[in-house]
Structures are given as structure tokens and as C-alpha cells.
Amino acid sequence: MHVLTPEEKQAKKQIIAAAASKLFQEHDFNEISMAQIANESGVAKGTLFNYFKTKENIFMYLLLFGYQNYLTEVLFDWQNGPQITTWGQLTAFLLKQNHYLIHEKSDLLRLNALRAPILEAAADREQTLTGRAALYQISQELGQTIANSITELAAKKASHIFVIQSAIISGLMNMMNLDEFHHDQLPVDFKEFQIDLETEANQLLEFYLQGLQKELER
CATH class of the missing domain: 1.10.357.10 (Tetracycline Repressor, domain 2)
Structure with missing residues (x-):
């Protein structure tokens, strides 16, 4: 199993954040779900929670x-x-x-x-x-x-x-x-x-x- 380096983890985090940002440009905060962010960023929903425990955490970031x-x-x-x-x-x-x-x-x-x-x-x-x-x-x-x-x-x-x-x-x-x-x-x-x-x-x-x-x- 490939273990991500700190740089790779940060890059993944940025991909997730960029996907959330794109959704925020098109929708109100309350309309956006973690499932949508996972889909937009191309990561599994379970993987998403490894980086951000809540939707609020993503948007605070x-x-x-x-x-x-x-x-x-x-x-x-x-x-x-x-x-x-x-x-x-x-x-x-x-x-x-x-x-x-x-x-x-x-x-x-x-x-x-x-x-x-x-x-x-x-x-x-x-x-x-x-x-x-x-x-x-x-x-x-x-x-x-x-x-x-x-x-x-x-x-x-x-x-x-x-x-x-x-x-x-x-x-x-x-x-x-x-x-x-x-x-x-x-x-x-x-x-x-x-x-x-x-x-x-x-x-x-x-x-x-x-x-x-x-x-x-x-």
C-alpha cells in the first residue's frame, strides 16, 4: 500500500479545497454536501473524511x-x-x-x-x-x-x-x-x-x- 508523503497529502487537501471552492461559486453553503465535494474532487467520501471531518472544516480552511x-x-x-x-x-x-x-x-x-x-x-x-x-x-x-x-x-x-x-x-x-x-x-x-x-x-x-x-x- 502506498503511503502518501506530507507533500502528497497537502496536494490532496488542496484538490479537495479547490473542489469545495468551485461548488461554493455555484451554490449556497447549505446546498453543498460532503458527497458533492467528494464527487467534485474525485476522491472517495471515506478518503475525504481523512482530510476534513466536517464540511465546515473545509470552508474554514x-x-x-x-x-x-x-x-x-x-x-x-x-x-x-x-x-x-x-x-x-x-x-x-x-x-x-x-x-x-x-x-x-x-x-x-x-x-x-x-x-x-x-x-x-x-x-x-x-x-x-x-x-x-x-x-x-x-x-x-x-x-x-x-x-x-x-x-x-x-x-x-x-x-x-x-x-x-x-x-x-x-x-x-x-x-x-x-x-x-x-x-x-x-x-x-x-x-x-x-x-x-x-x-x-x-x-x-x-x-x-x-x-x-x-x-x-x-
Whole structure:
């Protein structure tokens, strides 16, 4: 019997996670079963449980790994783009990241909205801790890199900006579509409930950055 190496096990894990991610692009979380994920990934259902004990565990893995990738991409953009030394430049950079997160990482934001109310109830504690530790590490590295350029901004505050960014966008997404129920339009006019996600996420992030700048100046 062939015993998989750690590298082969990680590759298999990535295949399963990629299959779950594909299904999540096409279906709501509650519509996806472990059997569907096993079928999509091409592994036996019993094998699937050797890697992830629950569906929630798979999607928690996707969430944490996805945010690690996102912050790594932000770090790359910061290090390889035009030099940023002012608050105005920092704000423009972060609004650009807002656009990218909303339009290219929408599934990650959907997963983030599921984290506390759904995923944590059945996700593996140790695996989640490992994922969060890796996420924290890249967050700290990103924060320090930004702080090296914006001298009045401490690394801790810089890394925290991305927590606020995610909270703003996920919160707004959670409040969207109040004029719908189960994707069906309600026969009422709820104009005040309508949200322009990117515009309002940008406004809120700018308000936060302005407040943060004033706080540091004091």
C-alpha cells in the first residue's frame, strides 16, 4: 500500500479545497454536501473524511488560506508598486485593494460572513488555530512593511487596517439585498435598504483612515 508523503497529502487537501471552492461559486453553503465535494474532487467520501471531518472544516480552511493568499498579494503589490509614503497614497492603495477584494475575492467575503455563525460550530479547533497562526504571521509582516514606509503608523495599527477593511465589507454584504428573500424579489419598494457595496465600503474605510490619522497626530 502506498503511503502518501506530507507533500502528497497537502496536494490532496488542496484538490479537495479547490473542489469545495468551485461548488461554493455555484451554490449556497447549505446546498453543498460532503458527497458533492467528494464527487467534485474525485476522491472517495471515506478518503475525504481523512482530510476534513466536517464540511465546515473545509470552508474554514478555504477562508483562512484565502485570506493568507490575499494578504500575501497585498504585500507583493506594496513592495513592487510605486513607493508609498503619505496618507493620501496609503488611502488610494487601500481603496484599490477594496476594489480587488470586492470584485475578485467575493467568495472569500461570503465565507467570512459565515465564519462566526456557522463555520466555527463544527470546524476543527487545532486546524483552525494553525490556519489563524499562519494568517497572523503574514498580517504582521504586512503591517511592519507598511509601517516602514508610513513612519507615524505603527505595525500593529497598520495590520489592523485589514481587519477593519474586511469587517466593513463583510458587514455591508450582510445587509445587502434586504429587498429579496431567498433570491426572489419582494413585492415592495425598499430603496433605503439598497447598498452600493464598493462606494459605501470606500466611504467607511476613508472615514476610518481619517480618524486614525487624526488620532495619531494628537
